Amino acid sequence: MESVSIVLFLLLAVVLSGSISRMLPISVPTPLVQILLGAGIGLSTSYRVDLDPELFLLLFLPPLLFLDGWRIPKDELLKDLPTVVELALGLVLITVIGMGWFIHWMIPAMPLAVAFALAAVVSPTDPIAVSAIAARVPIPRRMMHILEGESLLNDASGLVCLHFAIAAALTGSFSAPAAAANFVWVAGVGLAVGVVVTLAATRAKAWVSRRFGEESGSQILVSLLIPFGSYLLAEHIHASGILAAVSAGVTMTFAEISRQALATTRMRRNSVWDTLQFALNGIIFVLLGEQLPAILAGARATVLLTGHHGTGWLGLYVLAIVAGLAALRFGWVWVSLRLTLLRRRAGGAETLHSPDWRLVAAMSIAGVRGAITLAGVLTIPLALADGSPFPARDLAIFLAAGVIIVSLLLASIALPILLNGLTMPAEPSRQAEEDGARVAAAEAAIRAIERAQHDLAEREGKADFYAAAGTRVMDLYRDRIEARSGSAKASAEARLQDRLERDFRLAGIQAERAAIIDLVRDRAIGSAIAQKLVRELDLLETRYRV
Structure with a gap:
């Protein structure tokens, strides 16, 4: 039971550290907060971790x-x-x-x-x-x-x-x-x-x-x-x-x-x-803090080893x-x-530029x-x-x-x-690479939809119905191809439009989620339906926030 209690104390300290570091008025790194919480555990409890x-x-x-x-x-x-x-x-x-x-x-x-x-x-x-x-x-x-x-x-x-x-x-x-x-x-x-x-x-x-x-x-x-x-x-x-x-x-x-x-x-x-990453890194720093009281308590004996x-x-x-x-x-x-x-x-010959001291100092610190x-x-x-x-x-x-x-x-x-204001050496833009990948993916999607459209029409015999549904989806991909394959100005305008569309979609998703929560509170819908709808909205929001 003691081992379980220790683990729970450590995990609780990790959870609290993230909230405390965000609430502080000044920027304090989370590892320092975790060390302090660990020291508090070491001083205020009878539990000790023998590593x-x-x-x-x-x-x-x-x-x-x-x-x-x-x-x-x-x-x-x-x-x-x-x-x-x-x-x-x-x-x-x-x-x-x-x-x-x-x-x-x-x-x-x-x-x-x-x-x-x-x-x-x-x-x-x-x-x-x-x-x-x-x-x-x-x-x-x-x-x-x-x-x-x-x-x-x-x-x-x-x-x-x-x-x-x-x-x-x-x-x-x-x-x-x-x-x-x-x-x-x-x-x-x-x-x-x-x-x-x-x-x-x-x-x-x-x-x-x-x-x-x-x-x-x-x-x-x-x-x-x-x-x-x-x-x-x-x-x-x-x-x-x-x-x-x-x-x-x-x-x-x-x-x-x-x-x-x-x-x-x-x-x-x-x-x-x-x-897992958050928990393990946090526990390591909390453990450091938990060990500090014992380390400091033995400091007098430790310093004697140095001859002082x-x-x-x-x-x-x-x-x-x-x-x-x-x-x-x-x-x-x-x-x-x-x-x-x-x-x-420069002109086929290599030249060396002296690095900015702030860049070197930042990399060192x-x-x-x-x-x-x-x-x-x-x-x-x-x-x-x-x-x-x-x-x-x-x-x-x-x-x-x-x-x-x-x-x-x-x-x-x-x-x-x-x-503050430090810039690294210029990097080549990767936008063209990204646009090319999006165009290739959209073309592959159109081909797959056309094949699925044709197969369904042969099996079900409702060619017009499937053609209309497939066309609506393919139009979205064609718009992407047209926007990403145009001039630089057109591509920039398309990216701006994408950002605006993303912002509008996120606003709509948040409003949908709030409406669903209101319906649950009023007991107009059941919790199972609400969980399903909220999960769908969460997935959409995750997609647009990537």
């Missing part, structure tokens, strides 16, 4: 990484892939090495392997926390795509580095050639496992659906099990379960294109995954680590943007640490192989938690200022 590192890693990371890989725009990722790779791999490696030595130099009592482990867990960024911070000041779309792609890859690379650092701490030795060979196995096999598991699962469920029909609940459950299956299988063969979850999510995009589920299944599945006595030294260490991370990221982002993102061709950092640091083992306590584990957890909180506070203050 099992392996269980924590299994429950939270696979679904979150899988969903990131599934939903990230693949074309946008490929377009800026050099920048993403430089940030996700190069920056992580530099951060682990540079910050590892820096932390060990600053805190000699922390063994070098543990310092590298701490540097590894603070290297991944969290775009979900950035999105929460920038909710009232939208991040430029291209910047957000780069941050999402970076997070997708650096989650895996940072946690793989953590694995090697912990192994070095446990064994007391480190071999670079052996680590490189092990990395090839861990990464390559982990990626392959994710691909194989996803393809096998999607093909199996597609085969069952074709022969026996599709049941939405089981389809959704399969999508939930794929990341856990990929993770567990990869870990069983000593590969990277994290990379397996990422590759499973990326593969899911392409697997779904060739084996489409029913529209109802997709809508329900999206809702389930949105809820005042707890203020811990705050200085956190600020020093945040400053070091920001400096490394600023320098790396400046070089990366200068060499890749801002490169332009946006490197907020969040759920992955907390999940990673909590996976540090409690004891060494001989049973003795893992050295400086509490200190590493305290410093990681401090980095998360300080980076969130820093970004919540500085990022909206830097993003």
Whole structure:
């Protein structure tokens, strides 16, 4: 019962955090509200969460990484892939090495392997926390795509580095050639496992659906099990379960294109995954807050490990680590943007444009640490192989938690200022591509309606009746083709007309829903009829608000 009560308290805190962050007069990121609510739970209740590192890693990371890989725009990722790779791999490696030595130099009592482990867990960024911070000041779309792609890859690379650092701490030795060979196995096999598991699962469920029909609940459950299956299988063969979850999510995009589920299944599945993502990310931050009282209570004992006595030294260490991370990221982002993102061709020759300092600063501040950092640091083992306590584990957890909180506070203050009026380098318009797709889809629809019209007329013998009904529908598609195939001016006018039509339809839908609710209150119609009509209106509204 105590475990159930803890889970309910955590979920309640997650639910309240969203409402509280919206009610506050100033923009406060939701993760900070969740941390405060978690601290309130830790201080005001007798419940305590004893986190099992392996269980924590299994429950939270696979679904979150899988969903990131599934939903990230693949074309946008490929377009800026050099920048993403430089940030996700190069920056992580530099951060682990540079910050590892820096932390060990600053805190000699922390063994070098543990310092590298701490540097590894603070290297991944969290775009979900950035999105929460920038909710009232939208991040430029291209910047957000780069941050999402970076997070997708650096989650895996940072946690793989953590694995090697912990192994070095446990064994007391480190071999670079052996680590490189092990990395090839861990990464390559982990990626392959994710691909194989996803393809096998999607093909199996597609085969069952074709022969026996599709049941939405089981389809959704399969999508939930794929990341856990990929993770567990990869870990069983000593590969990277994290990379397996990422590759499973990326593969899911392409697997779904060739084996489409029913529209109802997709809508329900999206809702389930949105809820799961919100709950898991929220619970991680609430858990961080719930752990803070115990972490702070042990701060006096923790600071003694550093050779000092005042707890203020811990705050200085956190600020020093945040400053070091920001400096490394600023320098790396400046070089990366200068060499890749801002490169332009002029007269057949490549020229480099110096990036705007605000752009570099915004990209640097946006490197907020969040759920992955907390999940990673909590996976540090409690004891060494001989049973003795893992050295400086509490200190590493305290410093990681401090980095998360300080980076969130820093970004919540500085990022909206830097993003105000900031523009990314110009992108080519995708409107022509969208118009072409709409025209091709409309032409295919007209052909299908004509075939259905002809077949029905042959079977039923009411050619005029079916011709009139089919013509009304085909006229809508012909209007779309005419509007999207004309001149640029005509296309712009058509898009304006579409927006006006959408606004009028939304106004009508809202009025319909209000009228139905009034009828239910007056008991003029039954609740079953009302639910059916309201669901139809909800689906229409969702369509026009996309």
